[in-house]
Amino acid sequence: DVKVTQSSRYLVKRTGEKVFLECVQDMDHENMFWYRQDPGLGLRLIYFSYDVKMKEKGDIPEGYSVSREKKERFSLILESASTNQTSMYLCASSSQGLWTEAFFGQGTRLTVV
Amino acid sequence: QKEVEQDPGPLSVPEGAIVSLNCTYSNSAFQYFMWYRQYSRKGPELLMYTYSSGNKEDGRFTAQVDKSSKYISLFIRDSQPSDSATYLCAMSGALGNAGNMLTFGGGTRLMVKP
Numbered sequence: 388d389v390k391v392t393q394s395s396r397y398l399v400k401r402t403g404e405k406v407f408l409e410c411v412q413d414m415d416h417e418n419m420f421w422y423r424q425d426p427g428l429g430l431r432l433i434y435f436s437y438d439v440k441m442k443e444k445g446d447i448p449e450g451y452s453v454s455r456e457k458k459e460r461f462s463l464i465l466e467s468a469s470t471n472q473t474s475m476y477l478c479a480s481s482s483q484g485l486w487t488e489a490f491f492g493q494g495t496r497l498t499v500v
Numbered sequence: 501q502k503e504v505e506q507d508p509g510p511l512s513v514p515e516g517a518i519v520s521l522n523c524t525y526s527n528s529a530f531q532y533f534m535w536y537r538q539y540s541r542k543g544p545e546l547l548m549y550t551y552s553s554g555n556k557e558d559g560r561f562t563a564q565v566d567k568s569s570k571y572i573s574l575f576i577r578d579s580q581p582s583d584s585a586t587y588l589c590a591m592s593g594a595l596g597n598a599g600n601m602l603t604f605g606g607g608t609r610l611m612v613k614p
Contacts, residue, residue: 391543420601420602422604426508427508427606428606429504429506429588429604429605429606429607430544430588430590430602430604431604432601432602432603435601445601477543477544479543486531486532486549486551486592488546488549489546489602491543491544491545492543493541493542493543494541494542494543
């Protein structure tokens with residue numbers, strides 16, 4: 388059974404804290420993605436990676452960074468959390484190709500207070 | 501203007517109704533069109549995907565793509581309470597190594613009442 392696992396379901400952090408969101412996939416996928424989901428805005432791409440140590444900015448990268456040291460793990464880092472980063476964060480992975488199915492984790496609901 | 505527009509709903513229908521969910525888009529480069537279903541407190545799961553224009557049927561679900569109008573639809577026949585979820589349309593174009601980077605609509609929340 389394919390699996391994308393996010394390290395936390397719920398997180399509460401304080402403004403200014405450095406926050407790490409971890410994602411692990413067990414499907415040997417090349418591509419990994421981080422999205423945030425807000426009501427009415429759908430999923431917006433923050434960063435994606437198509438190979439180890441490779442990363443590309445998505446639509447809303449400001450205030451975020453990522454790390455992919457191993458193929459199965461993709462981390463999202465909030466350098467200095469702010470209240471406007473309160474959101475649902477979703478990790479996804481897919482294999483390479485013109486189109487392949489993206490598999491999502493269960494999401495991390497982050498609240499910054 | 502967003503690249504992909506989707507009515508947020510909520511859409512409330514009685515059990516057994518036919519449901520129509522729609523998205524419009526502006527980028528003519530999109531070639532792959534998907535519908536994801538997201539239950540409350542879960543990640544999205546792929547429901548159907550279509551390449552280019554045309555129809556695709558899978559059980560009670562039918563996906564339609566009209567590239568000339570930049571309009572896609574998902575029809576659900578004989579809707580069930582278990583269909584209650586948020587439905588997200590998504591699209592992608594041929595971009596090489598990042599070929600399946602998806603652009604999502606905002607999602608439509610569907611409620612099917614017994």
